[in-house]
Amino acid sequence: MKNFFKAFTVPEIRRKIFVVALWLVIFRLLAAIPVPGIDVARLQSILGENQLLGFLNLFSGGGLSNLSVMMLGVGPYITATIIMQLLTMISSRVKEMYYEGGAAGKAKFNKISRYLTVPLAALQGFGFLNLLKSQGVLPELTAMNLLENIIVITAGSMILTWIGELISEQKIGNGISLIIFAGIVSGLPLTIQNLILGYSTELLTTYVVFALLSIVIIAGVVFVSEGERKIPITYAKRVRGNKIYGGATSYLPLKVNQAGVIPIIFAISILLFPQFIAQISAVFSTSLSLTLQGWVGAIFNNLILYTILYFLLVVIFTYFYTAITFNPDEIAKNLQQSGGFVPGIRPGEPTTQFLKSTTGRITLFGALFLGIVAVLPNLVQLFTGLRAFTLGGTALLIVVAVALEIARQISSQLTVREYEGIGY
Incomplete structure (x- = not known):
């Protein structure tokens, strides 16, 4: 703030x-x-x-x-x-x-x-x-x-x-x-x-469950979005004339969830697409369209199967989007050119492999955690029968994740200006 x-x-x-x-x-x-x-x-x-x-x-x-x-x-x-x-x-x-x-x-x-x-x-x-x-x-x-x-x-x-x-x-x-x-x-x-306006004592349980679910979702999204692994980076000393350059130590932050809310948006899009195609095919009323509607209905009306599919898609797209946005080869190359290295890891290809393996491990945790948070509303519906949380929980998940991303972007721009000495 x-x-x-x-x-x-x-x-x-x-x-x-x-x-x-x-x-x-x-x-x-x-x-x-x-x-x-x-x-x-x-x-x-x-x-x-x-x-x-x-x-x-x-x-x-x-x-x-x-x-x-x-x-x-x-x-x-x-x-x-x-x-x-x-x-x-x-x-x-x-x-x-x-x-x-x-x-x-x-x-x-x-x-x-x-x-x-x-x-x-x-x-x-x-x-x-x-x-x-x-x-x-x-x-x-x-x-x-x-x-x-x-x-x-x-x-x-x-x-x-x-x-x-x-x-x-x-x-x-x-x-x-x-x-x-x-x-x-x-x-x-x-x-x-x-x-x-719609509050009544009969709905007290629903309100309490939604409040608790909201707290868990907010805490979960903040935890996953803000978590990071700091990789130490040491810069080699260089002597030019009577001056010594480098020798400083910094770190490379690797986010637990580098993909943000995109995996959830992508997962929902993929889940909606076959349902949408089935709705279009219903216009033609052919045997093929009826078969398609039957298959789609069997999958998406089964809450357990739908929840498992949703969870797997969130995990897959977290890995998928991280692989697209995070380039270990380029980072290793830039470190080598600037004289930086990870202590105990040789520059070049070994650094690339180290970054890939490290990112893979922390992304697994982030993907699983994000997947669990994403399907929490479905799990509540599964165990309590309350359908009101599915859309509300997903909406809350997106709002919190996007708000954190906005805050991170603004903070990043302020930090860059500090380093450049522009000031406020």
């Missing part, structure tokens, strides 16, 4: 915070523009009953709750990003572009991800409109009206993706995560109001 207030005394960081806030306000205004002809009462009823739509509303930043032009949110872009990241493991060409292409390669990679978002958004838009029409939320649509709505909500998703990238450029957190964060936070006043 101290660093947050201190950030407002630095003109450059203050400007970045205001720019991010402005884009988030614009997003919330756009999310309030509804698709015409919706039955709001029916929509709210379905969102409360359908966990799939509840999660999708989470990813749209609340845009689905009033069926706005932003109803798809950043979901299509997240799916496109996952597909592209998986391609780095399958295609040597994509891998070379991402890892060895430098800034130009990453820019091209992101450009392809944006292009891929368009057909995914159109496909999801088609599925949503048909699903909501079948549920009585939307009136019957002509082919032209359906096409117009698909174009509008696809454009809305692309605009939101663009806003997310503009936010990321300010380096005050990940733009996509902040959009989801803003959507969740914007709904807090109404949630608190409903909790107060």
Whole structure:
């Protein structure tokens, strides 16, 4: 909190915070523009009953709750990003572009991800409109009206993706995560109001369980996000004339969870995708679509199987995203060039292998812990039968993790300015 207030005394960081806030306000205004002809009462009823739509509303930043032009949110872009990241493991060409292409390669990679978002958004838009029409939320649509709505909500998703990238450029957190964060936070006043107005002694147990779950989730996320392993780094002494340089000792902090909240967002996206495809296939009523719906229903209506799958995906994506963002080869190379080394470890390849093994061990702990925290709401539902915690627990998890990431980014920028001697 101290660093947050201190950030407002630095003109450059203050400007970045205001720019991010402005884009988030614009997003919330756009999310309030509804698709015409919706039955709001029916929509709210379905969102409360359908966990799939509840999660999708989470990813749209609340845009689905009033069926706005932003109803798809950043979901299509997240799916496109996952597909592209998986391609780095399958295609040597994509891998070379991402890892060895430098800034130009990453820019091209992101450009392809944006292009891929368009057909995914159109496909999801088609599925949503048909699903909501079948549920009585939307009136019957002509082919032209359906096409117009698909174009509008696809454009809305692309605009939101663009806003997310503009936010990321300010380096005050990940733009996509902040959009989801803003959507969740914007709904807090109404949630608190409903909790107060709907309170009764019969619900006391539910309130107590949710309060305890919230404390555990917050403590767990803070513990995983702030935990780190400090690797000592010693710099060799160099003599130039009559002066001796180097000889200092520093450390390399390796975070227990370097991926932040991204693994949870990715895991939920993957879990939603087959359910979404099943909803689209229901429009065609073929034997294949009925079989697909049966398989998806059998998996995702089984809470135990769903929880295990969710846990495994969080663990896998924690490793996956850490492998993408953390480059031991580059760190070892930079240390060697600057005359730094890990005591007891030779520079070069041995240092690379040491960093890989160390990161693997601490990431295992972080991934398992994050996975347990992520499925806690499901476990509460499994043992108590209370369904209200699943969405609320996931939302709380994302809010806490993103808030910590924002604080870390601001603290990092303040630290850099101190080292550069810019001052406040």
